[in-house]
Amino acid sequence: MTAQRPRIGVMGGTFDPIHHGHLVAASEAAARLDLDEVVFVPTGRPWLKHHQQVTEPEHRYLMTVIATASNPRFTVSRVDIARPGTTYTVDTLRDLRLERPDADLYFITGADAIQQILTWKDAEKLWDMAHFVAVTRPGHRLTVEGLPTDGVTTLEIPALAISSSDCRRRAGAGLPVWYLVPDGVVQYIAKHGLYRGLQDE
């Protein structure tokens, strides 16, 4: 009998900060697609967010570690923050495949991100590197029109109308972010004074 290849979810994001919407997306994808692990990959320099100020990678990485620490199936990778220059998913998947040649990768994206995927660098190469899991997100229509049908699975997940930009705005305005992000992340934001005095993006 041949051993089954490990099934690894990849949750890429800027995570500025990581919030419960990200965690529910990863948890639901893991349960429904029978994933052995979900690797969270904080971006280094996300090119589609060049119009906004992005918190330094080490803070975003540490918040992601704090948020995922209690889940034995969740891990965090430094591949994107360790690579100099702009972050592209084609490089993320190449690096992860080198680290885990034995595994099948499932890249998890929200409805907003999947809509843009054809504009991503080397988009045509992505379908051979991973299977894509497009999850529902409040305020965004989930459509996979024009994408290869065998390359993408759509998944309805519990709706959490949370965004990192709203969390940043709230923290900047002195409003609570309790229960939008994990408790340890609330404390990390306060400890390091993140998003304080943030201008409107």
Ligand SMILES: Nc1ncnc2c1ncn2[C@@H]1O[C@H](COP(=O)(O)OP(=O)(O)OP(=O)(O)O)[C@@H](O)[C@H]1O
């Ligand atoms: N509430 C949510 N429900 C489902 N998916 C989400 C949710 N929030 C983010 N995602 C998905 O998680 C991935 C990473 O998102 P990202 O780190 O950019 O967070 P964000 O909340 O969209 O940030 P920002 O508000 O700064 O744009 C993307 O694929 C995004 O679509």
Ligand SMILES: O=C(O)c1ccc[n+]([C@@H]2O[C@H](COP(=O)([O-])O)[C@@H](O)[C@H]2O)c1
């Ligand atoms: O490869 C690209 O060109 C590309 C463009 C935009 C976003 N991505 C990836 O999509 C994931 C979510 O990105 P974001 O900007 O919504 O946080 C993250 O892993 C990014 O690296 C990738």
